[in-house]
Amino acid sequence: xxxxxxxxxxxxxxxKALIFPDININKGESILVLGKSxxxxxxxLNLLAGLLSPEKGTISLGGTNLSELKGxxxxxxxxxxxxxxxxKPHLLSALTVRExxxxxxxxxxxxxxxxxxxxxxxxxxxxxxxSVLTLSEGEAQRVSIARALANEPKLILADEPTSSLDxxxxxxxxxxLKSQAAKIGxxxxxxxxxxxxxxxxxxxxxxESL
Amino acid sequence: MNLFKLSWKYLTFRPLSTGLNVLLLSLGxxxxxxxxxxxxxxxxxxxxxxxGIDLVVGAKGSPLQLILAGVYHIDFPTGxxxxxxxxxxxxxxxxxxVIPLALGDNYxxxxxxxxxxxxxxxxxxxxxxxxxWEEPFEVVLGSDIAKxxxxxVGDSFEGSHGISVGSHEHEDHxxxxxxxxxxxGNVVDRLVLTSIESVWYTHDEAETEEEAATExxxxxxxxxxxxxxxxxxxxxxxxxxxxxxxxxxxxVTREVTTLLLQYRNPIAAVQLPRQINSGTSMQAASPSFEMxxxxxxxxxxxxxxxxxxxxxxxISGLGIFIALYNSLKERKYDLAILRAIGASRIQLLFxxxxxxxxLTFLGxxxxxLLGHTFLWVVISQNDQGVVSNLQAWIFLKEELWxxxxxLGVGLLASIIPAWSAxxxxxxxxxxxx
Numbered sequence: 114x115x116x117x118x119x120x121x122x123x124x125x126x127x128x129k130a131l132i133f134p135d136i137n138i139n140k141g142e143s144i145l146v147l148g149k150s151x152x153x154x155x156x157x158l159n160l161l162a163g164l165l166s167p168e169k170g171t172i173s174l175g176g177t178n179l180s181e182l183k184g185x186x187x188x189x190x191x192x193x194x195x196x197x198x199x200x201k202p203h204l205l206s207a208l209t210v211r212e213x214x215x216x217x218x219x220x221x222x223x224x225x226x227x228x229x230x231x232x233x234x235x236x237x238x239x240x241x242x243x244s245v246l247t248l249s250e251g252e253a254q255r256v257s258i259a260r261a262l263a264n265e266p267k268l269i270l271a272d273e274p275t276s277s278l279d280x281x282x283x284x285x286x287x288x289x290l291k292s293q294a295a296k297i298g299x300x301x302x303x304x305x306x307x308x309x310x311x312x313x314x315x316x317x318x319x320x321e322s323l
Numbered sequence: 324m325n326l327f328k329l330s331w332k333y334l335t336f337r338p339l340s341t342g343l344n345v346l347l348l349s350l351g352x353x354x355x356x357x358x359x360x361x362x363x364x365x366x367x368x369x370x371x372x373x374x375g376i377d378l379v380v381g382a383k384g385s386p387l388q389l390i391l392a393g394v395y396h397i398d399f400p401t402g403x404x405x406x407x408x409x410x411x412x413x414x415x416x417x418x419x420x421v422i423p424l425a426l427g428d429n430y431x432x433x434x435x436x437x438x439x440x441x442x443x444x445x446x447x448x449x450x451x452x453x454x455x456w457e458e459p460f461e462v463v464l465g466s467d468i469a470k471x472x473x474x475x476v477g478d479s480f481e482g483s484h485g486i487s488v489g490s491h492e493h494e495d496h497x498x499x500x501x502x503x504x505x506x507x508g509n510v511v512d513r514l515v516l517t518s519i520e521s522v523w524y525t526h527d528e529a530e531t532e533e534e535a536a537t538e539x540x541x542x543x544x545x546x547x548x549x550x551x552x553x554x555x556x557x558x559x560x561x562x563x564x565x566x567x568x569x570x571x572x573x574x575v576t577r578e579v580t581t582l583l584l585q586y587r588n589p590i591a592a593v594q595l596p597r598q599i600n601s602g603t604s605m606q607a608a609s610p611s612f613e614m615x616x617x618x619x620x621x622x623x624x625x626x627x628x629x630x631x632x633x634x635x636x637x638i639s640g641l642g643i644f645i646a647l648y649n650s651l652k653e654r655k656y657d658l659a660i661l662r663a664i665g666a667s668r669i670q671l672l673f674x675x676x677x678x679x680x681x682l683t684f685l686g687x688x689x690x691x692l693l694g695h696t697f698l699w700v701v702i703s704q705n706d707q708g709v710v711s712n713l714q715a716w717i718f719l720k721e722e723l724w725x726x727x728x729x730l731g732v733g734l735l736a737s738i739i740p741a742w743s744a745x746x747x748x749x750x751x752x753x754x755x756x
Contacts (some may be wrong), residue, residue, distance in 0.1 A: 155753075156750075159749075159750040159753070162663070164662075164663065164749045164750040164753070165750045184667070184668075185667040185669070188662065188665055188666065188667040188668075189665060189667070191663070191664075191665055192664055192665015192666070193665065197663050197664075199660075199753065203656055203657075203660055205657050205660065205661075206336070206657075207332045207333050207335075207336035208329075208332055212324055212332070215324035216324050216329070216661070216664060217664045217665065218324070219324045219325060220661065220664055220665035220666045220670065221664070221665040260664065
C-alpha cells in the first residue's frame with residue numbers, strides 16, 4: 114500500500130475525540146473522504162498531510178511513518194511527497210503564476226516536474242508570467258492544482274476542490290486531478306461533502322458526524 | 324526562487340509602505356552621514372590650514388574672528404595694525420618667524436592676500452604653471468580659482484574693493500597672473516596671492532581718487548605721502564622688486580592686517596600672547612585654542628543634529644516594525660501555504676528577518692548616497708567658503724558603522740514579526756478560511 118492510515122484519532126481542545134476510518138490506497142488509485150460539514154474531514158486531511166499529529170493510530174506513506182518525522186524533516190518530506198489542493202486556491206499574490214510553482218521546488222529541494230510542461234498541460238502557458246491577481250477563479254484553481262503536482266508527489270490531497278464550482282467545472286477539476294495523479298503515479302485523496310464527485314470516483318470512506 | 328527573491332517580491336508588492344519606510348530611515352542616516360563627513364574633514368582641514376602657525380596677531384576685537392579671517396579667510400578681519408608696531412615683533416626673542424598679511428580686496432569673491440614668499444613655503448605650495456610674484460600687481464592664483472575662473476598665466480584682472488563680492492572695482496591697476504599653484508586641499512587653493520605692496524598701491528590709488536573727488540575744488544595739498552611722489556618715481560615703484568620675506572620697506576606710515584607667528588620656544592606660548600595683548604594695541608590669538616573653542620561650540624549643534632537623526636531612525640525602525648507586523652497579519656495564510664509546501668519554521672523566520680534587513684539596507688544605501696549628495700550640493704553652492712575644500716565623494720570607514728547600525732535597526736524591528744511567523748500554526752490557519 115502507498116498510503117495506510119490505521120485507527121487514527123484526534124481531539125480538538127474542548128471537543129470530543131474524532132475517530133477516523135482507515136484508508137488504504139495504492140499508487141495511482143483515488144479515494145473520496147465524504148462527510149458533512151464539521152464532521153472532521155479537513156482534520157483528517159491535515160493529519161494525512163502531517164500538518165497535525167494523531168493522538169492514536171499511524172499514518173504511513175510509501176513506508177514512512179509520518180509520526181516518526183519531526184520538525185524540518187517532516188516539512189521537507191511533506192514538500193517532496195505530498196501535494197495539497199486547498200478549498201480556495203490561495204496563491205501568493207506577490208508572485209507570478211510560475212513563481213508560485215517555483216516555490217515548491219525551492220522549499221522541497223526537489224527538482225520535480227518541468228514547470229513549463231506542466232503549465233502547458235493545464236492550459237496556463239500564457240499566464241505563466243502574469244500576476245496571480247489577474248487570474249480568473251478557474252485559472253487560479255488550475256494553478257493551485259499545478260502547485261500540488263509540481264513536485265510529482267506520492268500523495269495528492271484535495272480539500273473540497275469542487276465546493277464552489279458548477280457541475281461542469283466540478284467534473285473538469287476532478288478529471289484533471291485524477292488524470293494528473295494517474296500520470297505521475299500518485300495516490301489521490303479528495304475530501305468533500307459534494308456527493309456529485311461520487312460519479313467520478315467510486316472508492317470512498319465516510320467520516321461520521323460527531 | 325529563493326528566500327531573497329521572495330522577500331524582495333513581498334517588499335515590492337507594497338511599494339508605498341516600503342518606499343516610505345526606506346525614505347524615513349534614509350533621512351536619518353543621511354544626516355548622520357553628513358555629520359560624519361563634515362566632522363572628519365572639517366577638523367582635519369582646519370588643523371591642516373593652521374599647521375605651522377602658533378599665534379595670529381591683528382587688530383583688537385574677537386579672537387575667533389581674527390583666526391577665522393587671518394588663517395582660514397572666512398570672516399572679516401578685525402581691522403589693520405600699524406606696520407611699525409608689527410615689525411617690532413620680529414625683534415622679540417620669543418618669535419621665530421613672522422609672516423605679514425594685508426587684506427582688503429577680492430576677485431569675484433576670492434580674497435586677494437598680500438604677503439611675502441614665506442606664506443607659500445608655510446603651506447608647501449607648488450606651482451603647476453608660472454612662477455612666484457616679483458613685482459607689484461603680479462599675482463599667483465590658488466588652484467580652485469584658476470579652475471573656476473579659467474585664467475591662465477599672462478591673463479590680467481581687476482580686483483574689487485572689500486573682501487566679499489559686489490564692491491567697486493579698482494580700475495587703475497590690473498593684477499597680472501604670473502603663476503598658478505597645484506591643488507593642495509588647503510586654504511591656499513582659494514586665495515589670490517600677491518605682494519603686500521600690491522595691496523598698498525591699489526589702495527593708495529583708491530584713496531587718491533576719493534580725495535580728488537571730494538576735494539577737487541580745494542587747494543588742500545595733503546595728499547597721501549605715497550602719492551606726493553613724482554610720476555617717474557611712481558612708475559618705478561610699480562616695477563621695483565617686492566619684499567620676498569619679512570616686511571616691505573616703506574617711507575610712509577603703512578598698515579598690515581594680520582601677522583602669522585611661529586614661537587621660538589615653548590615658553591613663548593605662555594608669555595608672548597600676554598605681552599602682545601597687554602603691552603600693545605594689537606591682539607594675539609592662538610589658532611589651536613580658538614579652534615578647540617569653536618569645535619566645542621559646534622559640538623552642541625552637532626549633538627542636537629545627531630539626536631534628531633537618531634530619533635528619525637528610531638521612528639523608521641518603529642515604522643518598519645509596524646509595516647512588517649501588519650503585513651504579517653495579512654500574510655498568515657501565505658505563511659501557512661509556504662509551510663504546507665515544505666517551508667520550515669526557520670525559513671519563515673529568515674524570510675521576515677530578510678525583509679526587515681533588506682528594507683534597512685536599502686534605507687542605509689539611500690541615506691549614505693543622500694548624505695554625500697547633500698554635501699556635494701552644499702559644497703558646490705559655497706565655492707569660496709571653508710566647506711569648498713571638503714570632499715563630498717570620499718567614503719569613510721565609519722559609514723560601514725552607519726550601514727551596520729541600520730541593519731541592526733532592521734533586525735530589531737523584525738524580531739517580533741519573525742517570531743510570530745515562526746510560530747504560525749499551519750493547520751489552524753488553513754482551517755480558518
